[in-house]
Amino acid sequence: MPLINNIQLNPTVRGTLVSPAVTPLVRSNGNRAYVLFINVSSDNVWILPSEAVTVSGGFYVPQNGGVLSFSYLSDFLLPSSAWFAISSGPASEII
Numbered sequence: 559m560p561l562i563n564n565i566q567l568n569p570t571v572r573g574t575l576v577s578p579a580v581t582p583l584v585r586s587n588g589n590r591a592y593v594l595f596i597n598v599s600s601d602n603v604w605i606l607p608s609e610a611v612t613v614s615g616g617f618y619v620p621q622n623g624g625v626l627s628f629s630y631l632s633d634f635l636l637p638s639s640a641w642f643a644i645s646s647g648p649a650s651e652i653i
Contacts, residue, residue, distance in 0.1 A: 573598075573653045576645040580609050583652060586640040593637040597624040601647025607639035613646060621650075 574583050576599075583605065584593065597603045597619040604616030605626055619626045628636045643652060 571653060573651050574643075576603055576643040576650045576652055577648060578645055580611055581643050581645075583641040583643050586638060588638050590638045591630045592628065593641065594625065594627040595619060595641070595643075596653050597621060597650065598653055599645070599647065599650035601645050601650040603643050603645050603650050603652060605641055605643045605652075607636060607641050609642050611642050611644050613644060616644065619652075 574581065576583075583595065584590075595605055600621050602613075602621050603619045603624070604611055604613055605619055606616035617626050618624075630637050
């Protein structure tokens with residue numbers, strides 16, 4: 559595996575269908591240094607490291623390729639948090 563700043567990278571790509579109900583995206587992982595979310599659906603999505611995510615409270619990820627990313631270098635513990643999402647549509651895919 560490649561190393562960046564002495565950190566071993568183990569990238570994982572998996573899709574999650576997000577609904578209008580709060581949907582878990584990733585579990586908490588203290589070893590996670592980076593996290594990247596891409597909205598590949600035609601609906602808007604909001605993401606937050608809390609189950610309190612709402613369509614008016616969270617990081618907005620626009621439809622058709624919107625991206626949200628966090629790094630331990632600038633965002634400290636945020637990448638290692640558990641992340642949750644909510645969608646404006648019935649089945650929005652986040653990868």
